[in-house]
Amino acid sequence: MLQRIHRPGILSLALGLPAPSLFPSAGLAAAAAKVMAEEPLALQYRPTLEPLRRQVVALMARRGVTCVPEQVFLTAGGQQGMSLLTRLLLDPGGTVLVEDRVYSGFQQVLDPFQPKRLTVPAHPETGIDVDAVRVLLERGERPALLYTMSDGHNPLGVSMPLESRQRLVALAREHQLPIIEDDAYGLLQYEPQTLPALRGLEDRWVYYVGSFSKVLAPALRVGWVVVPEAMVGRLATVKEASDIDTTTFAQRVVLAFLESGGLPAHLEQLRAGYRERRDTLLAALERHLAPHGARWTKPACGMFVWVEFPDRVDTTVLLGRALEEVQVAFLPGQAFSVAGGRTASHGLRLNFSHAEPAVIEEAVSRLGRVLARS
């Protein structure tokens, strides 16, 4: 997929990539140089990096989460966090509960387990349908885990209302249902008011997955999970077997960057930059796609807008035409739909973080041209 979208000449709103122009390259370069110069054991096998766990604790306060360093486990990015947690929670052939549109990377995590997938609806306006979760649990289903995203949902862009969050964690407590909360985008907030992550409302049943990929840089491969303290040792054992549980050079670079105090200003810059791109995309949708019956929501967080079309538009077909006729890429709803779940063939996901605003406007305008010819 990466290969195809990187084809020269394609205007892509397909992938969930950060904007390279907003990487804190100078700050990370200074951090890397400092680590090499000042940390004699930066390149050695070493136990987990305690000061980075403490920095994560401070960062979690921004998400309304109170935790201690002993509950933080450092990973090679958010994907590894989800993968390790799933290996601890799910047995082969077990049952999982997911929304009817799900980040494809989590589906890849699930595939080897060949689980039974129970689905509940998710709405671009209100997120996961908590009543549907309740009905499933009350009729006796006992899924090994529920996977969801409270803020900046991928692919729907939605952030859950407070009441949904409260009702969902209450159900988790009542039915002892582990929730994997994927919060890869949670620090990319564009509105003044933000709500606490699920982990901020429930610390026993919510396993929180965080990442520096979207707020610093993906190629560093640094993320974390926040879990009950007793689970950290089990995660260490699984990670040890996967790729050695050692402090990495990249973790030290991230720590040095955080210790330099550069993060708050960088986050402000990211938010301003991505807010502008989001608003560019929303205006372009109004101009070019509304006339064709498209509807969408305004995300308060993250990198994506979910667009829905009238029934006659199949977005997988539309993608083929967009690539061929106007060299534009996006991800069709089908890429996120779950076997057994509601089909997403009339929806598509647009990313607004990666392309420059002028490219966003041009790409959406071209999509409008394709739709006009339908």
Place this chain on the structure above:
Amino acid sequence: MLQRIHRPGILSLALGLPAPSLFPSAGLAAAAAKVMAEEPLALQYRPTLEPLRRQVVALMARRGVTCVPEQVFLTAGGQQGMSLLTRLLLDPGGTVLVEDRVYSGFQQVLDPFQPKRLTVPAHPETGIDVDAVRVLLERGERPALLYTMSDGHNPLGVSMPLESRQRLVALAREHQLPIIEDDAYGLLQYEPQTLPALRGLEDRWVYYVGSFSKVLAPALRVGWVVVPEAMVGRLATVKEASDIDTTTFAQRVVLAFLESGGLPAHLEQLRAGYRERRDTLLAALERHLAPHGARWTKPACGMFVWVEFPDRVDTTVLLGRALEEVQVAFLPGQAFSVAGGRTASHGLRLNFSHAEPAVIEEAVSRLGRVLARS
């Protein structure tokens, strides 16, 4: 384990750590600075790093292996290479073939599969007992894989004779037995004559695992596997689900270091340094442990010497006494023994790469004192 051995005041010959004084820190710092300054997309999600695959191909020639970039798959270190290969080759509850003393990290890879472990003897002088492998296969056993190390065996220190290599790969061909060849130490050769890796003798059934951890630095987490081209796509799918298959910043740093041409001189320096430490250890063993009936072999490669004692010495008991009475650490044979395999309770593994020569001499001298009091 890492936590305990890092306790201050302990003279440790326990772990397989490189010598920090021999890290190419200046070269890697220059490489990191160059990447940050010159690679605009060094921090972004990117497809696999083709130039690094080509550098690996060149490096493999030193191990007698001819391959093409399409057969090279980049990993987050050797452990990840073994873990990904095992997930492709082994089903839960399947059968594996291992030596009776095995690197504990590979046993951790196996544990979640709860496999049936068939064992064959391994000798500190001659390595894996190929006749025993033949007998097992001829009586109809069909293991999903054989795991072994042709050079610088961990924990035995042995490098297989050429004839054993040839006979082993012939058996693999004849019985269609996949071999995972863990070559983490293969570039650390101390004698003028070296033999080709198993992958150099058989390119269909040998899956080669390489790593920069021991020759550059562990905290970079960069390694590779060499496999048939058809397997690379399947590895990419498994890695994608584990931790995203993207070029990492550390891979770019390794590439820049290799392109600077610094590796050959660095390898010479490592070999000279580790050869001196090996010889220091061997002389100390002669002086302090030979009087207590210890026997050992002279490794031509790697980081370890395997020492065997008369039956009355239990090395797990000896470790407890060594830690308490003289503050010396090593790994007892028990740490490498396989359920169902021959007990290794009279052997122990000593590392000679990590400690300075004077520390090696002092640690072995203290072990001699403990044995004298037995």
